[in-house]
Amino acid sequence: MIKASIIGATGYSGAVLAGILSAHKDVEIISLTSKTYAGKKFSDIYKNFKGILDIELEEQNIEKISKNADVIFVALPHGIASAQIDAGVLSNAKVIDLGADFRLKDKEVYENWYNTKHHGEELLDNAVYGLCEWEREKVKSASLVANPGCYATASILAAAPLLKEGVICPDDIIIDAKSGVSGAGRSLDLGVHYCECSDSIKAYKVASHRHTPEIEQVLSCISGKDPLVNFTPHLVPMKRGILASVYMKPVLDISLNDIRAIYKKYYKNEYFIRFLNEGEVPETRWVQGSNFCDINVFKDPRTKRIIAFSAIDNLVKGAAGQAVQNMNIMFGLEEKTSLENIAMFP
Amino acid sequence: MIKASIIGATGYSGAVLAGILSAHKDVEIISLTSKTYAGKKFSDIYKNFKGILDIELEEQNIEKISKNADVIFVALPHGIASAQIDAGVLSNAKVIDLGADFRLKDKEVYENWYNTKHHGEELLDNAVYGLCEWEREKVKSASLVANPGCYATASILAAAPLLKEGVICPDDIIIDAKSGVSGAGRSLDLGVHYCECSDSIKAYKVASHRHTPEIEQVLSCISGKDPLVNFTPHLVPMKRGILASVYMKPVLDISLNDIRAIYKKYYKNEYFIRFLNEGEVPETRWVQGSNFCDINVFKDPRTKRIIAFSAIDNLVKGAAGQAVQNMNIMFGLEEKTSLENIAMFP
Amino acid sequence: MIKASIIGATGYSGAVLAGILSAHKDVEIISLTSKTYAGKKFSDIYKNFKGILDIELEEQNIEKISKNADVIFVALPHGIASAQIDAGVLSNAKVIDLGADFRLKDKEVYENWYNTKHHGEELLDNAVYGLCEWEREKVKSASLVANPGCYATASILAAAPLLKEGVICPDDIIIDAKSGVSGAGRSLDLGVHYCECSDSIKAYKVASHRHTPEIEQVLSCISGKDPLVNFTPHLVPMKRGILASVYMKPVLDISLNDIRAIYKKYYKNEYFIRFLNEGEVPETRWVQGSNFCDINVFKDPRTKRIIAFSAIDNLVKGAAGQAVQNMNIMFGLEEKTSLENIAMFP
Amino acid sequence: MIKASIIGATGYSGAVLAGILSAHKDVEIISLTSKTYAGKKFSDIYKNFKGILDIELEEQNIEKISKNADVIFVALPHGIASAQIDAGVLSNAKVIDLGADFRLKDKEVYENWYNTKHHGEELLDNAVYGLCEWEREKVKSASLVANPGCYATASILAAAPLLKEGVICPDDIIIDAKSGVSGAGRSLDLGVHYCECSDSIKAYKVASHRHTPEIEQVLSCISGKDPLVNFTPHLVPMKRGILASVYMKPVLDISLNDIRAIYKKYYKNEYFIRFLNEGEVPETRWVQGSNFCDINVFKDPRTKRIIAFSAIDNLVKGAAGQAVQNMNIMFGLEEKTSLENIAMFP
Secondary structure, three states, X not given: OEEEEEEOOOOHHXXXXXXXXXXXXXXXXXXXXXXXXXXXXHHHHOHHHOOOOOOEOEOOOXXXXXXXXXXXXXXXXXXXXXXXXXXXHHHHOEEEEOOOOOOOOOHHHHHHHXXXXXXXXXXXXXXXXXXXXXXXXXXXXOOEXXXXXXXXXXXXXXXXXXXXXXXXXXXXXXXXXXXXXXHHOOOOOHHHEHHHHOOOOXXXXXXXXXXXXXXXXXXXXXXXOOOXXXXXXXXXXXXXXXXXXXXXXXXXXXXXXXXXXXXXXXXXXXXXXXXXXXXXXXXXHHOOOOOOEEEEEEEOOOOOOEEEEEEEOOOHHHHHHHHHHHHHHHOOOOOOOOOOOOXXXX | OEEEXXXXXXXXXXXXXXXXXXXXXXXXEEEEEOOOOOXXXXXXXXXXXXXXXXXXXXXXXXXXXXXXXXXXXXXXXXXXXXXXXXXXXXXXXXXXXXXXXXXOOOHHHHHHHHOOOOOOHHHOOOOEEOOHHHHHHHHHXXXXXXXXXXXXXXXXXXXXXXXXXXXXXXXXXXEEEEEOHHXXXXXXXXXXXXXXXXXXXXXXXXXXXXXXXHHHHHHHHHHOOOOOEEEEEEEOOOOOOEEEEEEEEEOOOOOHHHHHHHHHHHHOOOOOEEEOOOOOOOEHHHOXXXXXXXXXXEEOOOOOOEEEEEEEOOOHHHHHHHHHHHHHHHOOOOOOOOOOOOOOOO | OEEEXXXXXXXXXXXXHHXXXXXXXXXXXXXXXXXXXXXXXXXXXXXXXXXXXXXXXXXXXHHHHHOOOOEEEEOOOOOOHHHHOOHHHHHXXXXXXXXXXXXXXXHHHHHHHHOOOOOOHHHOOOOEEOOHHHHHHHHHOOOEEEOOOHHHHHHHHHHHHHHHOOOEEEEEEEEEEEEOXXXXXXXXXXXXXXXXXXXXXXXOOOOOOOHHHHHHHHHHHHHOOOOOEEEEEEEOOOOOOEEEEEEEEEOOOOOXXXXXXXXXXXXXXXXXXXXXXXXXXXXXXXXXXXXOEEEEEEEOOOOOOEEEEEEEOOOHHHHHHHHHHHHHHHOOOOOOOOOOOOOOOO | OEEEEEEOOOOHHHHHHHHHHHOOOOEEEEEEEOOOOOOOEHHHHOHHHOOOOOOEOEOOOHHHHHOOOOEEEEOOOXXXXXXXXXXXXXHHOEEEEOOOOOOOOOHHHHHHXXXXXXXXXXXXXXXXXXXXXXXXXXXXXXXXXXXXXHHHHHHHHHHHHHHHOOOEEEEEEEEEEEEOHHHHOOOOOHHHEHHHHOOOOEEOOOOOOOHHHHHHHHHHHHHOOOOOEEEEEEEOOOOOOEEEEEEEEEOOOOOHXXXXXXXXXXXXXXXXXXXXXXXXXOEHHHOOOOOOEEEEEEXXXXXXXXXXXEEEOOOHHHHHHHHHHHHHHHOOOOOOOOOOOOOOOO
């Protein structure tokens, strides 16, 4: 059994992760930590776990925890993981960081966008960006995985095939993304009160969301191009889910069939990516609670613009699910283990 | 492997059932039927199943299907099952009926409340009411199980212990129940359009809901008393879940501790019933997607009234989950098999 | 023009009140106060008011404000109003308190249920309970009106006619009430985060909600009886609205027609109370945004229990609307002025 | 008093219109028609109108109704209005058509996009496109107004100023629009059942929505340019509201200040258009229930792209409210009459 710990288990990603791991046949959860709730039972905070995962929440001490763990999942606000994860920790246990600290390769870019110091520059080279479908080989041998951001996952999976094949302009990519409210986390915030965000929609962090450089870096890495992305997130009154609507400009005259063939080339053997039939639109309801990413692509015959849509559950494929997928890859397990849930519908 | 068919697989209960069965290690789904969608792939109707359960939907022919099946789940509107299930079918396969046709023992009561003919009177004696926690022994040897109604499940589980112990007045039980919208099924209906039922609440079928005689019959059967129940269902803007608020009048002066002891007596070994700590309120969010029933009981020190709350997922413990629990019991399997999902939260 | 101030204008009740008053042809808003947002423009906090009510929020100083105001609306958490309103203030301006401090006539009952000191005992006798339909005459000459609680308004309006006529047992009244989330106010609170309360229902403050003694006191005052009420509030995923389901036990054999006649007797001339046609159920969607209270009554032919339902908008008839209705009465205006909005639907 | 009729009063737009007109001091509603509900009282269908508008619904006979009416509002599915409105009707009464039949000037374009015959070609030249802020002068003398589509209203108001000033590429406009569910109307449709569309988001009619040619025609008419628009609508789980996110490519290097100055030039005197402060994002909650359109514009410093957002209530500024605004203009009334409601929040 793989001994696993979750640092920051009482945020939404941490709690979803606890659920997936507690059902994982090869994993034993040895500790859950929480800054806010240390000393309480996990199932007193997330009462759906009553009778399933009643262990007591511990203080956050990654150093100490790493001595008994095979893998540590870190689900902390940005800026904290890079201060606590070091070579010592990594010599004890593999680390999968669900936060942003090890995603950007360039420390300066990180510090500019996140407006904080980075404390673990020396680990940036080691860290593998854990977008499983595109970085599987690197993940296999990684000791530190930077689990992708939720928006980044949806956006990159939708745009990467066409960019890599050189079919679209790298500097004319517009991503209009829509997220459910759980993406904002569980900290107290008037903006996510029921009465403030239900029955309404808005954009936020226009031209300034921190997943923008992440999307550009990874698309660049995948395609060898130099993409420039307009990324605009929106808050939608639903609990979970991200829909990314990606507008791309073809550099040549290409038929929808040929466009579709490109997606199939990259994704036909990917269990968690479902490339839909022509004309079907991805909807978040069909992936909610699952690790699937549903993708489809359209071509506007009048404007020639190509429009791809991808739908994921932000807490699963966009966070905890992909983290476990990464763990499965790192430990040589069947990649789907404990990730076979289908979306809960209705 | 147990060969299973679902008759009426494209209603909400049928689809949830398909999900549970497709993940069940001892079950093989051999056919799904649909009156409306026969000929289409199941995963074209419920796209969450894409890649998981892509079989074609068949016409509804229980007779024919029974010849190859070990167990048939019937999820049809009332009045239809009783016309199609007969001794011949039952000689071929076990049947678990998620509809109402075999729940009421008295044909006349059925015909009065359901305002339709009953076509299978001769089977009423054979049918076992499948409220697992109270009828487990009978279910073990049943060939025909009448799976309980969603409201009835929540209501009976909350009231039965105190009624059986003679602690409350049988004729002074008020059940104010609240259900999510999926309880209304998937037929076209203006009343369940998003714009008509979101952001609002109402009672419906006041003093006339068909689960009323079911609750009374089963409570009577369990307790030996002659209960008279005021049952009032309400429609709540949520997808899944039932909360039953049960107001009971004690016949004697009894402490909350003694009341709690009675619930523990009956439920302490029941995996799917979680009797909460003193003061905790059941909430549908903690059971949504799971087969659990969360129960707690309060005593109003001023009025002496006892108030019990029970929360279930109407489509799981209130339908498909309990149906599989019954199947597990009937086939001598571990009762929890394929029912260990915890609630999806958030 | 009546010069009006709102103390605590940035809570939900205060903001709804600002909307009603800003559209009131006989009222001029001279000041809005806010502890949290003083110095900002009101329309920066509630952006729906942009261009309509852009005045700057002031510090809370009732004493000072009273010198220029004809009427002061106080929308503060309990315990504060009683410390700030005194004879001096009342000699300057009429006061309508939307909080709880002057509702209960017995200081001890208040201190027990609210678990705080009462600072204005000497004013309790002056304060008129502003349930307009039942206390109109007293309100006309009041200088201090205690505006009723939202649950209390819905509950009392539904139960009062039958209790006053001696038709029901005073000590066997069960009120199962359901409220939208705005009832919890606008303070930071994890429990009303979108992801925590959407798609779910729960009871809260079982047998301990502070509107219970208010309901009993006012029903007693209206009927001369000594009612004992079981009051159980529930939180429903909707923004606004209260539905009270009131279960009453008749003391005699009475027909539904005679029951209906009693409601008509009391409410037929009440503009804001709509007693529905036989069989129609009140729904919060039909009153949301309006000052109406929709009521209907049913009789269970089997149990003989009488069930009345009332639906209001908790922020209008349950708070700001009724407050303006009281102001209209106090100043001799047409009672409906600025309260003629119908529910916003869909 | 202006005598007004609504043809098709029981759709959502018709009902909202009935609400605005019934509160209009210069209007008397003389008839409401409904194909589905003729013979019933309007307030039996929309129970929020109980006591306010209880008149009986009539059969749809525009010819006959026009003889007594000063203005007829037509709220019918496309293809019907053009068959029923003719010169005879227009000689009797002014007509404001909330449907699509008279919006497109080119009959062929209409027939291609709407896939139906147009029956009133001879009236197309007479019809004035009633986007009040841009066509006010023409509306003043119009006898037939084509009330703009909801998406078109939001989209055009956001893009027109920059296009007219020649600041952006006409053929590189991407509109990612998000609508609440009421936009789908009130006909039975599984896709708008609560359980199917709550808690989820999807795009629909990708590259094929019928408001696309309308947007292009009107933008062309306003700007003299030849715009080519990528329009993608999305369905969002909220009752009302449209948010249009409009991505535009500048043809020159222009500062945000200069961009903002252009919007102010066109909209500073427009009561119903609220151009927000720098950095503020339009949100549908701030306009829901009102006739306002909130607009703001951003510039991405990295990509140079200009992003404008506009938020309206699809049933008010996007339908019934704008229709009444047009009526007010046509009849020489104060343009705001009966349209001064602010958004209902929360």
